[in-house]
Amino acid sequence: MIKFKVKFLLICVLVVEMFFAVLLPVRAVSIREGTFIKVVNPSEISTLLYDVGDKVCMINSTDIYVYETNAIPEGSLVCGYVEDLLEPVQGKNAGIKIKMNKVITTDKRVFPINAYLYSPHDNYLGAEETIPKYYQKVPHYSTKFKPMLQFAPVNVYEEGTHTVIMAGTELLLLFIEPAEIDN
Numbered sequence: 245m246i247k248f249k250v251k252f253l254l255i256c257v258l259v260v261e262m263f264f265a266v267l268l269p270v271r272a273v274s275i276r277e278g279t280f281i282k283v284v285n286p287s288e289i290s291t292l293l294y295d296v297g298d299k300v301c302m303i304n305s306t307d308i309y310v311y312e313t314n315a316i317p318e319g320s321l322v323c324g325y326v327e328d329l330l331e332p333v334q335g336k337n338a339g340i341k342i343k344m345n346k347v348i349t350t351d352k353r354v355f356p357i358n359a360y361l362y363s364p365h366d367n368y369l370g371a372e373e374t375i376p377k378y379y380q381k382v383p384h385y386s387t388k389f390k391p392m393l394q395f396a397p398v399n400v401y402e403e404g405t406h407t408v409i410m411a412g413t414e415l416l417l418l419f420i421e422p423a424e425i426d427n
Contacts, residue, residue: 272426273310280362281308281417283322285409291329291338291370292406298326300342302361305414315425321348322357322417330371332404339371340407344417347425355425362418369415370407377402 283302294300301323308316324344332338344359365371376397384394409415 272424273313273315275308275310275315275357275419275423275425277419277421279419281316281322281359281419282306283361283415283417285411285413285415288411289340289342289369289409290406291332291340292408294326294329294340296326296329300324300326300344302344302415302417304347310425316347317350319350322346322359323348324359327360328368330368332406334403335374335401337370337372337374337404338406339365339368340409341366341368347423353426355423357419357423358421359417359419359423362416367418369409374402374404376400 282305284305286301286303289300301321304316304318304320304322307314307318322344323346324342326340327343328341330336330339342361344357344361347355347357349355360367361369363369363371377400378398379395380398381393382396383391385391
């Protein structure tokens with residue numbers, strides 16, 4: 245008799261859970277635009293090896309919570325592509341702009357996003373100015389001290405080099421528009 249009651253209770257609990265699973269809507273959480281997320285680069289990215297349109301994947305390094313909901317679990321893949329490349333020129337290193345367009349969570353759910361790997365150079369990773377190639381002596385006059393010569397850079401800079409982002413580098417992902425994630 246006790247076994248029958250236990251089985252009956254288990255069946256009732258399962259029926260109630262299935263009933264609520266069908267009736268209750270799926271809760272969607274929204275990650276706001278302007279949110280930064282830390283991601284880790286699993287493989288080397290170089291402006292020498294990649295072309296525009298090549299696929300790029302990063303790994304989310306922390307759990308991302310929206311209120312009490314774990315929106316993006318740790319270890320989720322953030323995938324995208326190379327949107328633009330800047331070649332190295334005199335005075336500027338090469339740069340790479342990477343746009344991320346989807347998140348694949350650890351339980352294989354896929355969500356669209358609109359985000360870039362953040363860099364202060366208009367989201368181009370690399371693209372820094374190079375050092376001056378030549379310096380010239382320039383007289384510097386002061387009212388309190390005797391005149392002296394200073395070295396000032398001439399407007400000629402070193403040739404730029406290709407940008408390499410080593411594997412294991414932590415980067416920031418910047419959301420450009422809100423992302424709706426269903427849980």
